[in-house]
Amino acid sequence: MAFETIIVEIEDHVALIKLDRPDALNALNSQLAQELCIALEDADTNDKVRCIVITGSDKAFAAGADIKEMSEMSFVDVYSSNLFGALNDRVCAIRKPIIAAVAGYALGGGCELAMLCDFIIAADTAKFGQPEINLGVIAGLGGSQRLTRFVGKSKSMDMNLTGRFMDAEEAERSGLVSRVVPAKKLMEEAMGAAQKIAEKSQLSAMAAKEAVNRSYELPLGEGMLFERRVFHSMFATEDQKEGMAAFLEKRAAQFRDK
């Protein structure tokens, strides 16, 4: 499918999805949300793809939901279309790992989209924020929920109530991002991480993603049980035999996703 608001490239088992609305700092309008979901679902079902990277431009990962598009909408419009509900649900349903490579602004829906990914690698130019309060609304795609789980109540309240931005160093210190690198190195680092994941058994990668995500939904005892049972189930795979044999034979594992 030809996309107008994103660019998709597949190379060495990694699907790179670049948000591409430069005139609006990659603001997420309904077309971009729809195209992004389709591209992610294509990547998820494409046997050549083993990891996904979402990125934006040097200036903006995404400066939020498209304010122009939203400004005239009524309650009935947003409620009946469940505005951005499908984006949340469809991104959450992707089983392959997704890395957000963030440079510049990741604000509002942009910060929320980054948090919807499995982890965030940030350039030292990244700025995260939930400035929806300045628009007379609140976060709508996880800014009050996921952000609070990442950075704790105090910082989340601060960001959601004052609308202030967090720089990359603070974001790493607070647990929002996993690594910060110089802007010039961002794509090399993100693609390198994606390549590392692509080398693993896809069964283990999907199971690890599933298990970590359950930790947000389950009490500890239930989460531990879920993890242990999934761990047990991996012993039914050829990749477990191969991975452990390769370690003992001091060679690289050849995983076959079986």
Ligand code: CO8
């Ligand atoms: N929507 C639409 N257009 C935007 C947006 C946006 N969110 N952000 C920037 N633009 C446009 C500007 O209007 C401008 O267009 P034009 O040149 O036609 O006037 C162009 O991008 C460049 O922007 P600026 O001139 O403002 O660039 P600056 O470098 O001066 O400032 C900022 C950059 C600080 C990022 C500034 O653009 C800004 O504050 N943007 C809005 C940030 C914001 O409030 N985001 C939250 C939006 S609401 C939201 O995300 C709700 C989420 C809930 C649902 C989630 C669904 C995904």
